[in-house]
Amino acid sequence: MFVPVVIMIAIATFVLWFDFAPEASRVPLALVNFVAVLIIACPCALGLATPTAIMVGTGKGAEHGVLIRNAEALEKAEKVTTVLLDKTGTITRGEPAVTDFLPTNGDSVAHLLPRLAAVERQSEHPLAEAVVRYADAQGATPGSMPVTATAFQAYEGRGAGATVDGQVILLGNRRLLSEHNVVLSSETEQAAAQLLSQAKTVLYAAIGGHVAALIGVADTVRESSLAAIQALQADGIEVVMMTGDNQQTAAKVAEQVGIKRFFAEVLPADKAGKVKELQAEGRVVAMVGDGINDAPALAQADIGLAMGGGTDVAMEAAGITLMRSDLEGVVTAIDLSRHTMRTIKQNLFFAFIYNTLGIPIAAGLLYPFTGWLLSPMLAAAAMALSSVSVLTNSLRLRRYKRTA
Numbered sequence: 115m116f117v118p119v120v121i122m123i124a125i126a127t128f129v130l131w132f133d134f135a136p137e138a139s140r141v142p143l144a145l146v147n148f149v150a151v152l153i154i155a156c157p158c159a160l161g162l163a164t165p166t167a168i169m170v171g172t173g174k175g176a177e178h179g180v181l182i183r184n185a186e187a188l189e190k191a192e193k194v195t196t197v198l199l200d201k202t203g204t205i206t207r208g209e210p211a212v213t214d215f216l217p218t219n220g221d222s223v224a225h226l227l228p229r230l231a232a233v234e235r236q237s238e239h240p241l242a243e244a245v246v247r248y249a250d251a252q253g254a255t256p257g258s259m260p261v262t263a264t265a266f267q268a269y270e271g272r273g274a275g276a277t278v279d280g281q282v283i284l285l286g287n288r289r290l291l292s293e294h295n296v297v298l299s300s301e302t303e304q305a306a307a308q309l310l311s312q313a314k315t316v317l318y319a320a321i322g323g324h325v326a327a328l329i330g331v332a333d334t335v336r337e338s339s340l341a342a343i344q345a346l347q348a349d350g351i352e353v354v355m356m357t358g359d360n361q362q363t364a365a366k367v368a369e370q371v372g373i374k375r376f377f378a379e380v381l382p383a384d385k386a387g388k389v390k391e392l393q394a395e396g397r398v399v400a401m402v403g404d405g406i407n408d409a410p411a412l413a414q415a416d417i418g419l420a421m422g423g424g425t426d427v428a429m430e431a432a433g434i435t436l437m438r439s440d441l442e443g444v445v446t447a448i449d450l451s452r453h454t455m456r457t458i459k460q461n462l463f464f465a466f467i468y469n470t471l472g473i474p475i476a477a478g479l480l481y482p483f484t485g486w487l488l489s490p491m492l493a494a495a496a497m498a499l500s501s502v503s504v505l506t507n508s509l510r511l512r513r514y515k516r517t518a
């Protein structure tokens with residue numbers, strides 16, 4: 115579009131000068147102005163406008179621990195209206211630790227713990243690791259035979275199960291037990307409610323179809339989470355939380371960090387669906403997560419941000435990786451995107467104004483009134499100047515400091 119129009123203007127310039135200029139000088143004048151139009155119209159500044167700003171912006175991001183893998187993420191971040199945060203490992207540290215171990219039917223801890231740990235040793239879930247770590251720290255009864263679990267089964271988003279000493283052991287959330295028709299006594303319910311009220315995750319262990327223990331697991335909220343979430347909200351961005359954890363624990367954590375809307379008990383397979391739901395409400399969604407099961411949601415979101423300490427799968431699915439592993443990076447990414455996009459708009463203006471003002475002058479439009487003509491040399495200088503101003507403007511981004 116641009117090129118044919120410029121060529122047409124150049125040809126028109128030639129023809130008009132040829133027709134209207136004095137006989138003697140009409141060929142050189144027509145030729146010189148023809149060339150001047152072509153030179154001033156050279157869109158090199160236009161071509162530099164976006165990539166230079168993106169380059170400087172990306173470098174600036176890296177300096178602040180925000181690794182931008184694709185330019186598209188940087189361009190889109192300014193349009194984000196909703197930030198969807200995974201709970202575990204994103205808002206919280208993702209270092210769960212067992213704080214309570216409550217046998218519920220008379221079995222001793224020494225009897226239960228090695229059996230439950232044997233099941234969890236075969237699971238890769240962070241909560242399973244917490245149970246194993248706890249069991250190891252308690253020192254499984256010395257001299258006793260190591261317990262082995264067979265027929266291990268992982269229940270996605272619910273827990274795990276295996277057979278130990280010929281008995282089926284189930285370990286996971288409430289849903290896992292309900293699905294296996296294990297009923298809870300009212301005392302057990304109360305003990306669980308007590309743990310839940312402390313923002314702990316409760317794991318229910320059933321042996322042979324009966325509840326045998328409750329395990330309380332705590333994961334602390336990162337110190338920086340609250341401030342980052344408040345900064346986003348102050349910017350008019352809605353912050354939503356999503357987790358596979360239970361309703362009560364989710365509500366507690368959300369409350370601690372000032373989040374009003376959250377989705378709890380979301381199965382791993384449904385996480386991407388939640389992103390779609392928000393997008394269907396007309397929101398531009400940035401998803402922040404760390405786990406393997408966050409990857410589809412990260413890919414579905416308009417921008418995916420992965421925690422640097424998280425899984426490789428998450429980082430691969432995300433356009434941006436936060437090296438400092440805290441939510442500050444989300445604020446920086448969005449703020450940086452705004453600055454970069456503003457720079458790009460200014461650049462396009464600079465590039466465009468040179469061309470649009472330059473072309474008519476080069477064509478000799480002002481000649482009849484002022485006697486002004488743009489020699490090809492000046493045209494070349496003007497063109498170079500537009501590129502220089504675009505570059506200088508992009509380099510201004512190097513002084514970027516986060517404002518929020």
Ligand SMILES: Nc1ncnc2c1ncn2[C@@H]1O[C@H](COP(=O)(O)OP(=O)(O)OP(=O)(O)O)[C@@H](O)[C@H]1O
Nearest residue numbers: 201202237239242271272273274286287357358359
């Ligand atoms: N190996 C396991 N052992 C015990 N409980 C488990 C196990 N795997 C899953 N669960 C239970 O299922 C729930 C959901 O697990 P899921 O992996 O979907 O999310 P999450 O780890 O709780 O957190 P988030 O979604 O915030 O990253 C856990 O909160 C836990 O109660």
Ligand SMILES: [Cu+]
Nearest residue numbers: 156157158497
């Ligand atoms: Cu040029």
